[in-house]
Amino acid sequence: MHRPRKRLTQTFFNRSVHEVAPDLIGATLRIGGVGGDIVEVEAYHHTDPAAHSYRGRTDRNAVMFGPPGYAYVYRSYGIHWCLNFVCEGEGSASAVLIRALHPVTGLAAMRRRRGMSDERRLCAGPGRLCEALAITSAHNGLRLDRPPFALYARTKAVEIAAGPRIGISKAVEQPWRYGLAGSPFLSRPFRGGD
């Protein structure tokens, strides 16, 4: 006998990104039944110069200005897709970037989509993760508590590492990247020994 895992709903996301981001480490994310456990994320608050929402609303970032608990998907470098979860109250325009997963469910589909087999690299990076889960602009603005999304709270305590975010040029020293300490599925290790 076991309890069903707790689904993450709007209540979970209706908090500061700096609370939600570390709480997502160890949570389970599946899209269309394919996915795994979140091992790396980054927080982007609207007052943060590195956030897309910092300079105000545009067609691209409009979902960030809506209610929490929705997916914000954007095109990166004109090539890759990146997945974010919108947080805080409507209009706060803050989100958490999902950077890496420990692949668990639907490994064959992920390997096929990625064109490679190494589990450690299937979802180790925001663009790679979206390719493995077949996330595109079609997912932008979708609710996270309904299909095709399925999100569940972590079931065990985890050791969380924090450090500077990756690939940005503003607010580079803010330690708003969070990860599962020691995980082999991170896009990059944390300094000081993940």
Added chain:
DNA sequence: TGCCCGATTAACT
């Protein structure tokens, strides 16, 4: 309008 840069990645040397 034109130009530069970016929450990236894989394939190079």
Added chain:
DNA sequence: GTTAATCGGGCAA
């Protein structure tokens, strides 16, 4: 270590 792929936003003109 470097580079190319490729597109939306921001800003100057």
